[in-house]
Amino acid sequence: MNTQHDAETESLVYDDVVRIMDQPSLSATVHEGNSGFTNQRASLADVARLAEVSPITVSRALRNPARVRPDKRKRIQLAVEQTGYSINPYASALKSGRSNIVLAFASNTMSEQFSLALKACAEVLEKAGFLFLVGQTSYSYERETAAIRSLHAMKPAAVMFTGVIELQANREVLRSLEIPIMETWAFPKDPIDMLVGFSNTEAGQLAAELLSRKGYREVAYIGRRSGRGALRLKGFRTQCQLLGMDLVSEVLVDDITGLSKGRSCLHEILKSAVNPQAVFCANDVLALGCLMEARRLGISVPKDLGIIGFGDSDIAAEIPPGLTTIGVDSARLGNEAGKMLIARLSGEIIDEKTRRLDLIVSERGSI
Structure with a gap:
């Protein structure tokens, strides 16, 4: 059964997306040093001037280096490195814009x-x-x-x-x-x-609400530690607290490489001292891995462990008993x-x- 969760009549839940400031701006200096070229994209003429050759020689050296003397090629290569010049493969088609x-x-x-x-x-x-x-x-x-x-x-x-x-x-x-x-x-x-x-934050909140309505009180989370996974976890944590649910385990991953990742995450939960009644997997690949591993281990879903995923993958309906998911119309x-x-x-x-x-x-x- 598919249902649509519409919060238009409620206050919108925005994602508090991380803004990372400590990277050097790509719009700043291309290369600073003796060349004197800064944030302007270097041209063929700039390279020619720095290498003390003609523009046609630069073009020839870049496209057919065997036709240019080694000493000139060396000066041109150094000039290319100093200016940050790159050939635009689309230039002939883009002269008009x-x-x-x-x-x-x-x-x-x-x-x-x-x-x-x-x-x-x-x-x-x-x-x-x-x-x-x-x-x-x-x-x-x-x-x-x-x-x-x-x-x-x-x-x-x-x-x-x-x-x-x-x-x-x-x-x-x-x-x-x-x-x-x-x-x-x-x-x-x-x-x-x-x-x-x-809203990924809202998706996490909705997952907690669905599990709460089914009577689960002790739950776990599996998902990526950054990006959208972190947003879904934030919403899930907040709503679990509001609903009086215990978030007894969080298994965070850096990358999702396939179903095996979901299998290993379920093992990480099972080998710990906690015993969650249900788990929210913030990605269907993780959820399907958990579901398949639970079946292999003889864990009855949902009798022994409830599982909910995110993404609404087509295969989610095909693996018994079927995977409950939250998603969007992609x-x-x-x-x-x-x-x-x-x-x-x-x-x-x-x-x-x-x-x-x-x-x-x-x-x-x-x-």
Whole structure:
């Protein structure tokens, strides 16, 4: 049974997304030293001037180094390193301005929910003549930063993320691009530009409410220690306290590599002195791993242990007794994001740049 959790008539629950300030701003100096180049993107002419050669020699050295004398190649290479110059592979196609490329960066391309959202967004954008390309950041600040560094050279028409940007330096760079930026999968008060999302904090609260209504008083939590996992844990903790429930165990992970992670997390709970009646897994992969391992160990679900997940994965309904989940309509999220991007790319002024989706509860036999 699917039910929609609508809190529009209540006060909205925002996600208190972490803003990380201690990273050097990517919009600041590219390279400082004897070269004298600062925050302006270096040109071919800059490299030629520093290497004391002609621009055509620089171009030849970069594209066909065998045609340039070794001493000149060495000076050009040093100049490239000093200026931070990079070849723009799209330059010939972009002389008139932005491309028709919309870039999307998924936290994990294996995620069923992200895939549904990106597919729906692509369908909207491609009908309007845009090319939709997808990369992966793997929940890594380093990969995210590298991806954002590439955007000045690629000159995309717009950028979408399956998440929100936490590093303040990366937020500043994205704003400096002066193109539509779409964040998703959370509900902060301060998006960079546009947002289609939902409250992860509210999702955690809802999980506690569902377990409480089923009569569970001693519960555990399994999820990522950072990002959206931390937001879901915050909501779960708060609501457990308000409802008089005991959160007897928290198993936190840095990365979710597959069902085996859920299996190992359940073992970590079982080997401790606590004995929870139910567990909230803030990711369906973790929840399915727990469910399958419980069955293997002869633990009756939900008689001996209730399990609730997050994500509403298709497979959640297929493994007996079925996994109760909280989630959102991922395809609708992608469709809404695509329509907002098209509107902005068409020159429309969008009054409401933030859209909140309702949470959906799919109640099955695991609780």
